[in-house]
Every structure is written in structure tokens, then in C-alpha cells.
Amino acid sequence: MRILHVTEAAWAGTLQVVRTLAADQVASGHDVTLVYADHPQAPADLALTAAAGVTLVPLAWPRRSPPGQLAAGRALRRLVRERRPELVHLHSSFAGAVGALALPRGLPLIYTPHGFAFARQGVGRAIGAAVRAVEALVARRCAVVGAVSEAEAELARSGLRAPRVAVVRNGIPELDRGVPERSLDRAAPAAVSLGRIAAQRRPAATARILAALAADARVSWIGGSGDGNDSVVRDAGIPVTGWLPHGEALERLAEATVYVHWSAWDGQSLAILEAIARDVAVVASDIPANREIVGARQVCTDEQSAIELARSVLRDPVLRAELLAEQRRRAPEFGARRMSAEWLAVYERTLRPASGVRMQIATAALAAPIIGEPWI
Numbered sequence: 001m002r003i004l005h006v007t008e009a010a011w012a013g014t015l016q017v018v019r020t021l022a023a024d025q026v027a028s029g030h031d032v033t034l035v036y037a038d039h040p041q042a043p044a045d046l047a048l049t050a051a052a053g054v055t056l057v058p059l060a061w062p063r064r065s066p067p068g069q070l071a072a073g074r075a076l077r078r079l080v081r082e083r084r085p086e087l088v089h090l091h092s093s094f095a096g097a098v099g100a101l102a103l104p105r106g107l108p109l110i111y112t113p114h115g116f117a118f119a120r121q122g123v124g125r126a127i128g129a130a131v132r133a134v135e136a137l138v139a140r141r142c143a144v145v146g147a148v149s150e151a152e153a154e155l156a157r158s159g160l161r162a163p164r165v166a167v168v169r170n171g172i173p174e175l176d177r178g179v180p181e182r183s184l185d186r187a188a189p190a191a192v193s194l195g196r197i198a199a200q201r202r203p204a205a206t207a208r209i210l211a212a213l214a215a216d217a218r219v220s221w222i223g224g225s226g227d228g229n230d231s232v233v234r235d236a237g238i239p240v241t242g243w244l245p246h247g248e249a250l251e252r253l254a255e256a257t258v259y260v261h262w263s264a265w266d267g268q269s270l271a272i273l274e275a276i277a278r279d280v281a282v283v284a285s286d287i288p289a290n291r292e293i294v295g296a297r298q299v300c301t302d303e304q305s306a307i308e309l310a311r312s313v314l315r316d317p318v319l320r321a322e323l324l325a326e327q328r329r330r331a332p333e334f335g336a337r338r339m340s341a342e343w344l345a346v347y348e349r350t351l352r353p354a355s356g357v358r359m360q361i362a363t364a365a366l367a368a369p370i371i372g373e374p375w376i
Helices: 013-027 046-049 066-083 093-102 125-141 150-160 173-177 203-212 246-254 270-277 286-296 305-316 317-334 336-351
Strands: 002-007 030-038 055-059 089-093 109-112 143-148 164-165 190-196 218-224 258-261 281-285
Touching: 002 013, 002 066, 013 030, 013 046, 013 089, 013 270, 030 066, 030 190, 046 055, 046 258, 055 066, 055 305, 066 093, 089 093, 089 125, 089 218, 089 336, 093 109, 093 125, 109 125, 109 246, 109 336, 125 150, 143 150, 150 164, 150 286, 173 305, 173 317, 173 336, 190 203, 190 246, 190 270, 203 218, 203 258, 203 270, 203 305, 218 246, 246 270, 270 286, 270 317, 281 286, 281 317, 286 317, 305 317, 317 336
Parallel strands: 002 030, 002 089, 030 055, 089 109, 109 143, 143 164, 190 218, 190 258, 258 281
Antiparallel strands: none
8 A cells, every 4th residue: 555644743742653653554565655844843863764664755844824834735746646645644733734625636535633723722712713614624525534532533523523533542662562560669759741841731730730749759841842931830940851852751751650741632642651651650631532541540620639649649659559550451552553553444444435334443442431521
């Protein structure tokens, strides 16, 4: 199969998912091209993806402005004419809009938003309505909306009236082999957050939670801000590492006792999966995407509840052992090999759909998520 992956997201977990997926599909014998935005935030280790046999194509996508999107659309259309893929998988809202509007009809398109733009906080009513209209158009134009969580699938169905939705949960290679149990007695208790300091991660609230844990553990934010403004975290007394190489950031995460993931919205967080893979107890905000991964016991509806749960995990080794055991039980559902196999099943169904049958791709069952809650 000739597969073309397209993503504009060059600094978040989205690109990590796409790279993992592309490399695994090459290993399965497919011809895979990864088109990515060529700008300063693009990671330096993309060459590792090329070494796995993936054809990398940088695309001039300097800004998220209308002229920038038009230029990217023209370049993508030329690339499709040259490479003649059988199927194009569009990752992120911007890639979805550009691909859906620029690419020829008849070419099967899969659209995976990795977090719908219309569901994000802080978007005004008029802008939110316009974004929803665009994403609804993309959902109808593409052969399938491929959601990365049941929560994202429900938004596609109820928020966009998407006619064809498939669910393939994100996965990472470390969880293919299960999570080795680690000693509960680490060098020193530590509570951390991880990733980009941005509105999605509610940095002010996260900083308050971490600050409340400082008497019980070393606290820090592993990551940084895209615009260099991390004062909302530093002013709360939380050390910020700044951007680190991916491997070094994960080494820091592995030293932690508790990982605080206080997101306002998520498609499905890779940071949570990375913490689970390193046997770090997760305390997360109670949004559907987070609840799907860790279950009801490890999500909290407010900051005080998160502080109390994280503090209990730090102080009570029995509770910590119970939560880690539950994380290990859930971990196999989030491996990369499973993710890749399920996406290939979606592709094959898209290229050869059964006559008259509405697409539904079944995935391994987890504890039933609660769908329809507001994305707080």
C-alpha cells in the first residue's frame, strides 16, 4: 500500500504518533511518505524516521495564515500527483483542512484531528462556530474521521455529524512489551508535569498543584513554552527545565513519583502513556480522554482533589502500588504495534469497503468511558 501521512504539528505528541505509525507501516512492507511542516520547531532527530525507511518530505508551512495554508495546499497537491498514494492520512486540524480542500476528490482521505480545534477552551463564540463549520466540512469530505479516543469519536459524531468514524487509540513502542514493575523506593519523591507550557495544559493551575506538593516532593515542569514565556510557572516557584532532547526529558520523567497532567482538552495524551511506561503514577484532570487511559480513580474534577490525590500517592506506598498495578493492567491497550495494525485495518476497509455497510472499526475494550461530559 502507498500511504502518505501529512501533519503540520511539528512539536507536539502528534508528530511522535505519526512517526511511530509511519515506521511501523514500513516495517510491515508498505511504501510510506511523511510530509511535515519545515519550520524551526521541527525536531532535529527526524533523520531517525528516515533511517527506518520512511520517505520524509519537508513542506514549506511557515505560518498558520490563509496565504500559508494556500501555499501548503498547492505544494501538497503537486506532491500527490508525483507520488500517487493510494491513501492520505491527515493529522491535525490544519492538515485536515488543507488536505480536504486541496486534494482531488476520489483520493481516499483519513482525517485524525488529535484534539478538535472547535472543542478547545478560550475560543470565542464566532471563531468557534467558524472552526466547527470547517471541521464539519473536512469530516464530510474525508472518507473517515479516525479518532484517537472514544471521547474524540463522540465529538466527531455529535459535534460534527461525521458520517464515518473509526477509533484507534494512540500507542507508543514502550507499551508493546508491557511495563516492568519498579521499586517504590526512588531516590527522592518527585512530582512533575511534562510538555509544552500552553493553554491546553492549564499552566497556572498545574503550577498551583505542583507548588502545593513542594513540601512532600521535588517539583518541576519538564519542558518549556513555545514563545519563551514560562513566567506563569516560574512565578509559582516551579523550576522549568526548558526544552530538552526527547530522551533526556523521558529520563527526567522516569525519576518522578507522580506525573500531574492537568489538561483542559486532549485527543489522547502521549505524555500520560510515557508516564505509564515508566511506572510513574498519573494524576490527571477529569476529561473523557484522560479517563479512558487511567480510569475514574486517577482523574480529578478540581485542583484541591488533585493535590489531595497526588499527596496521598507520595505519602502512601500502598495506594501508590495499587494505582501503578492498575496502570500496568491497562498498558497493553496502548502499544504501538496494536495502533499500527488497527490503522492498517481502517485503511483496508476504506479502500475496499463492504457494500452498504457503515464503517465501524472495533478496538480492544477498556473500562467503559464516560462520554458526553464537558471538556473542562
